[in-house]
Amino acid sequence: MRTIVVFAHGAGDAWPFYLEVHEFVDGLGISFPGWQLNKSFQDALGLAYQVATPLVGGKGFQPGVTCNLTRIGPEDHPPLAGGSLFGALSMAVIQLLANGSGAGREKEMRHQVRAQLTPMRCADLSTVAVSAAGNLDTGDFRPVDGIEEKLRSLARLGPEKLRDIPVIYALDPIDALGQLYERQCRASAEAHELRCKASAQAFERRCKALAERIA
Numbered sequence: 469m470r471t472i473v474v475f476a477h478g479a480g481d482a483w484p485f486y487l488e489v490h491e492f493v494d495g496l497g498i499s500f501p502g503w504q505l506n507k508s509f510q511d512a513l514g515l516a517y518q519v520a521t522p523l524v525g526g527k528g529f530q531p532g533v534t535c536n537l538t539r540i541g542p543e544d545h546p547p548l549a550g551g552s553l554f555g556a557l558s559m560a561v562i563q564l565l566a567n568g569s570g571a572g573r574e575k576e577m578r579h580q581v582r583a584q585l586t587p588m589r590c591a592d593l594s595t596v597a598v599s600a601a602g603n604l605d606t607g608d609f610r611p612v613d614g615i616e617e618k619l620r621s622l623a624r625l626g627p628e629k630l631r632d633i634p635v636i637y638a639l640d641p642i643d644a645l646g647q648l649y650e651r652q653c654r655a656s657a658e659a660h661e662l663r664c665k666a667s668a669q670a671f672e673r674r675c676k677a678l679a680e681r682i683a
Contacts, residue, residue: 472487491532501536512554529565541625551612554602558607558641
């Protein structure tokens with residue numbers, strides 16, 4: 469399971485990374501092997517796991533999850549800090565577990581969460597960048613600094629203008645997955661409609677050309 473997280477230090481620089489999460493057999497808890505994590509990172513890591521696991525599997529559900537970061541672009545390793553990892557990690561872990569060892573534990577979910585099971589499992593996170601800290605009491609999202617720097621770093625990866633990057637504002641990981649899935653379904657339906665329209669227009673042109681040849 470992969471998504472994108474962008475780190476910024478408020479000095480005009482921002483660094484995008486791929487965040488990948490995997491379940492591991494006979495594991496317990498969450499780990500980030502190969503990385504020296506400061507306290508803000510550790511807090512975000514622990515909170516994301518604490519929020520995601522009971523949402524998917526109920527009380528006492530503690531599967532093993534391992535995480536990895538891969539720099540997008542230059543192969544340097546800037547110092548990483550801050551709690552903005554929470555948003556991306558919580559969403560990725562929720563989706564990982566909903567499609568993994570959490571499958572079959574739907575009865576353990578709260579009704580409001582179970583109603584969002586399809587978005588939890590099917591929203592495409594692979595090209596989505598998430599930046600949100602977490603509320604230690606509620607697990608809701610909290611805003612983070614450096615958003616403009618992060619948007620600029622993402623714009624350099626693809627779209628030339630910031631306005632070309634769609635933005636979702638969400639209250640928590642489940643809300644974000646629901647909004648994202650709805651937007652992706654709508655975009656897919658619109659693309660399908662355009663393809664059908666183009667196909668119909670092409671067919672109409674062929675019929676007109678054939679009629680002209682017969683005439």
